Amino acid sequence: MDTRAVNNEWRCDGRLLRETEKTHSFSAKPIPAADALMKIVENTLNLATHDEPNEKESTELEELGPIIHKISCELSSNCSGSQGSLEQRTLKLLILLERYNWEAKIAIVLAGFATNFAEFFLIKEVYNTDKKTAIGLLKLKRLGQKDTGDIWETVNVLVRKVTDIGKSILVLKKIQDNLPTVSVDIIDFQSASFWVIYSVLIISSAISGDRVTTELVSTVKRIEIIYSYFSLRLKQCQDLEQEEKIKEKYGEFTRIFGARQADNMEILKLLLCCGEEEELICNSTEQEKKIKLSDLKKGTIIVLFSSLHIDAYSEEVSIIKAFYNKTITTSQYRIVWLPIGYKREEHRTTYAKVVVGKPWYHLKFESLAEQYVVLEKYSRKEWGFNEKPMPMVLHDGQVIHNDALSLIHMWGHRAFPFRTYEEDLWREYGNSMGIQFILDYVHDDFTILGNDQTPQYVCVFGGRRAKESSDAVKENGSNLQKEIEWFADLAGKLILAATGDAKINLKMGYLGDKEEAYLEKNIRTKVTENIKLSKYQGMKYVQIDQVRTKLFWSRVKSIALQLNVLKETKKLNENMEALLENTSSILQYSLESTAWVVIGRLDTNDMIFYDAEQFFKCLVHINKNIATWQAELKSDGTDFINILRRWLHNGFQCEARPPKKHCFKHIVYGDAIQTIGMKCVICYKPMKKVVLYQCCDDDQTEIA
Numbered sequence: 205m206d207t208r209a210v211n212n213e214w215r216c217d218g219r220l221l222r223e224t225e226k227t228h229s230f231s232a233k234p235i236p237a238a239d240a241l242m243k244i245v246e247n248t249l250n251l252a253t254h255d256e257p258n259e260k261e262s263t264e265l266e267e268l269g270p271i272i273h274k275i276s277c278e279l280s281s282n283c284s285g286s287q288g289s290l291e292q293r294t295l296k297l298l299i300l301l302e303r304y305n306w307e308a309k310i311a312i313v314l315a316g317f318a319t320n321f322a323e324f325f326l327i328k329e330v331y332n333t334d335k336k337t338a339i340g341l342l343k344l345k346r347l348g349q350k351d352t353g354d355i356w357e358t359v360n361v362l363v364r365k366v367t368d369i370g371k372s373i374l375v376l377k378k379i380q381d382n383l384p385t386v387s388v389d390i391i392d393f394q395s396a397s398f399w400v401i402y403s404v405l406i407i408s409s410a411i412s413g414d415r416v417t418t419e420l421v422s423t424v425k426r427i428e429i430i431y432s433y434f435s436l437r438l439k440q441c442q443d444l445e446q447e448e449k450i451k452e453k454y455g456e457f458t459r460i461f462g463a464r465q466a467d468n469m470e471i472l473k474l475l476l477c478c479g480e481e482e483e484l485i486c487n488s489t490e491q492e493k494k495i496k497l498s499d500l501k502k503g504t505i506i507v508l509f510s511s512l513h514i515d516a517y518s519e520e521v522s523i524i525k526a527f528y529n530k531t532i533t534t535s536q537y538r539i540v541w542l543p544i545g546y547k548r549e550e551h552r553t554t555y556a557k558v559v560v561g562k563p564w565y566h567l568k569f570e571s572l573a574e575q576y577v578v579l580e581k582y583s584r585k586e587w588g589f590n591e592k593p594m595p596m597v598l599h600d601g602q603v604i605h606n607d608a609l610s611l612i613h614m615w616g617h618r619a620f621p622f623r624t625y626e627e628d629l630w631r632e633y634g635n636s637m638g639i640q641f642i643l644d645y646v647h648d649d650f651t652i653l654g655n656d657q658t659p660q661y662v663c664v665f666g667g668r669r670a671k672e673s674s675d676a677v678k679e680n681g682s683n684l685q686k687e688i689e690w691f692a693d694l695a696g697k698l699i700l701a702a703t704g705d706a707k708i709n710l711k712m713g714y715l716g717d718k719e720e721a722y723l724e725k726n727i728r729t730k731v732t733e734n735i736k737l738s739k740y741q742g743m744k745y746v747q748i749d750q751v752r753t754k755l756f757w758s759r760v761k762s763i764a765l766q767l768n769v770l771k772e773t774k775k776l777n778e779n780m781e782a783l784l785e786n787t788s789s790i791l792q793y794s795l796e797s798t799a800w801v802v803i804g805r806l807d808t809n810d811m812i813f814y815d816a817e818q819f820f821k822c823l824v825h826i827n828k829n830i831a832t833w834q835a836e837l838k839s840d841g842t843d844f845i846n847i848l849r850r851w852l853h854n855g856f857q858c859e860a861r862p863p864k865k866h867c868f869k870h871i872v873y874g875d876a877i878q879t880i881g882m883k884c885v886i887c888y889k890p891m892k893k894v895v896l897y898q899c900c901d902d903d904q905t906e907i908a
Contacts, residue, residue, distance in 0.1 A: 214429045215395040220291070224398050227298035228306075235308040236264035238374055241315055245370075248318040249363055268312065274300065275316030279408045290419065294402045306393035307377045310370045310400050317404045321363070321411065355410050355420060362407055362424050365431045366400050372434040379441045383448055386441045396430060403427055446577070453578040461586070465601030467501045472598075475507060475542055475579070476567060484540060484565035495538070495565065504537035504621055505598045506608070508564055509583060511591040512543040512551050515558060518751050519758075520593040523613050526645050528563040530617040537620070539564035544580050544589065546572070597622045613755075614762055616644045630770060634780045639804030639811040642763070642787065645755045649711050649746045653806055658709050658742065661844060663698060663803040665691060665816055666715040667793055668723065687723060692730030694801075694816065695745075697823035699738050704834040708844055709742040715756060724748070757794070763787045779809050786813040803845065810845050814852060822852050 216224060235241070240261035257265060278297060301309040373396060380386050406423045460470055469480060476482070480498040514521060528539065541564040546555065552569055559566050583589035587596070587606045595612065597605040604622045605611065611619045615629055624632070633641075639662055643650040650662045668687055695712055702710045714727045728745055735743045748756075767784040770776050776784065786802065790813065793800040801819045804811025826833045836847050 214399065214426055214433065215391060216398055220398065221391065221394060223295055224298060224394050227295055227302055228394075229302040232303055232305050233308075234305045234377075235268060235311065237261040238308060238311050241265060241268065241311050242367075242371055242374060245311070245314045245318045246367060248322050249367060268315070271301075271312055272315045272319070275313055276319045279313075279316055279320055279404065280412075290402055290405055293405055294398060297401050297405075298398070305377075306390075306397045307370075307373045309397050310373060313401050313404055314367060314370050317408065320408060355417065358420055358424060359407055359410055362403060362420070362427060365424075365427045366403050366407075369396060369400055369427070369431055369434055372438045376434070376438055376441055379445050383441075383445055385448070386444055388437065388441070392433075392437075396434065399426060399430060450578045450581070454582060457578060457582045457586075461603060467601045468503075468505055468598050469498070469501050471601065471603070472497055472500055472505070472507075472540070476540070478567065478571060482567065482571060484567055485559075486563070486565045487560050488563045493565075500538060500540070502600055504535075506537060506539045506564075507596045507598065508539055508541045508593055509544055509587075509589055509596065510541070510593040512546040512554055512558065514541075514543070514593055517592050519754055520609060521562075522751050522755060523609065523645065524593060524595065525563060527612045527616060527619070529648075531620050532563070535617075535620050539595070541566045544583060599623070610762070613645075613759060614766070626766065627770070627775070630766070630775070630780065634777050636809050637779060637783050638806075638809035639802065640806055641783070642760065642790075642802070642811075643756070645759065646715065646748055646752050647713065647746050649744065650713070651806070654709070659844065660709045660711070660806045661702070661803065662806060663710060663712045663801065664715045665694065665712075665799065665801045666790075667799040667816065668716075668797060669799045669817070684723075688726045688730060690820075691723070691727045691799075692734065694820050694823065695727075695731040696734040697820070697827050699734055699740075699743055700830070701823060701826045701833060702844070703738050703740045703743065704830060704837065707740060707742055708837075711744045711746050713746040713748050715748050715753060760787050760790055764791060786811065789813050803848070805843070805845055808845075810843070812845060812849055812852070819852070822848075826851060 215221075237257065237260075240257035243257065244265075275297065278300065297313060298309065301312060304312060373393065376388055377393075380388050403423050403426075406419055410417075410420055456474065460474055465471060473479065476497065478497060480496065480501075482497045483494050484497060484500075486493040486495075508524065510517070524539070531537075541559070541562065543555070543558075555569050580589075583594075587594065593609065594607045595605075595609055596603060597608050599621070608619065608622055611622065611626065614626070618629060618633060640651045643662065643664065646664075650664070653660060669690055691714065698710070698712070702708050712731060714724045714731075716724055724747070728747055731745045735745060764784060764787040767776065767780060767787070770780070771784065790800065790802065793815075799816030800813065801816045802811060802813045833847075833851070837844065
């Protein structure tokens, strides 16, 4: 409803406005604790739950006792029609309230009315315990008055509406005082005051027994219009107020994040909307841990932004958990979770479930302040937040990374303390990157060294031999069984090679892509049986779940991409060249659905990537000549990987890789800008101009 369309329908006319203005003093003032007074009115009229005023408000309200009592008496004595017209009686009450503001007049009259109206509720309560006394009281109060009939429903509607109008006007006046850009016409306040008091007199007359049915009905219609007007006006003003708050808060975000702060407090208080003494809780262990916000003043803090439904992003959560588990013992930092876009009460249960078992601190649900809309707005615009977990890194008042997830994903525990560029990390660790680096996040058994001095090796195989699609393999039970048995046989021959007189510790696992994942369970069963038959405790099959599998593939692609970029700038050392070759080969074999094997020693950067078919043939040859193989293993200074490489190169070199299924494909970032006239020289499809040329709309990618 347009507020301009209803003004003329309810405002007092010129004569009545002049009469109303005469009752108002130029030195009129507001009343203290007006909000608290309206709460008492609502409670008394049974329109709201009980909410007692605080000590300060109670003291301030005591000063209003005499005027409220006086208005209450005037309402009782002036409810008879013989005391003049309703207009005259309304003006008489306004004269008594001349030294109060317009919104204060409404609040005081409603308070006086509530004291009278409450008597009827008390009589009702007495009637339940002492009917004789209650009936007598009702008869005495209604002597000489006629029965008004059933008007209670209409009266209740009117009482609720005038009370809501009074509340709206109080809020409007408060917004107007605090925000100069919001203006409310003084005539609106004057007219509303007159008609609210006029309505209170109508109600008082009705419940006292006067026949005012006609006036009551017409008053309800007028009050409905006034209620609609002020409801809409309040909504408009609140929207303006919210816009100003957002603008002001956005400026505060810009100011605080635009410069380095003395410590972490200014940033954390801004983000968490709480004070330094606020408690944060961590439920990652059986024993709940608590700290105060002030404990995070110095050092490194990771603020983890996400939607409330963070568990929907299992890959990202796994990355953060794995990073935390590998770094918390040697590094001093804490993770604080900040959900964005939650709704109070509605998400209480979800919040309680999400925080359990996570390695981060969080506020109690009751302590979560209402978030400003600007937090979500600012995070999306300035930091690129898009619901997924986004770890922001703070250190001593400075934002080091807006989103460190990709850095953590690539470098794991080496990313800490986050003050080194990725190119510097490659320069620092590039010479020591081996199978541990490639298999980081896949499983701790593949990356963490044991306590003994025995060399530890890792072997992961993946892909598949069958050339049929996964659906065809599933449908053809015999092909599926052959696939399982072949991988199990490969693992068995590797176990035999590693468990001779010179035993080594070896951990194995099957790491499939989307289509190969269904094989893992059956391969695991077969390989585990082979390990039991070997009776050697140094052997172990490691189960790799689907979340970790996805992390592996995304990480291998990232490693290959970054190394390709460094290759273009000629910043690769010899070991990094080998790492690029291995990761690119893994991606290509996966793209062609071809079986592959990667094996290496955990404490070195030496590893072998090989075609699984050729690797299998080499193992067959080793098993046939096991004595010679074991003799080489026993020789001083020799290593399992070096010997295996020598045997592979002596007649079991990897055959030419299968031809590429796709044409020219590059990993690129960003959407295609446009489709241009240039076509692929192989498949003749139109090519898309991105950063490089791209062809084939398949979701698989390879490094060209």
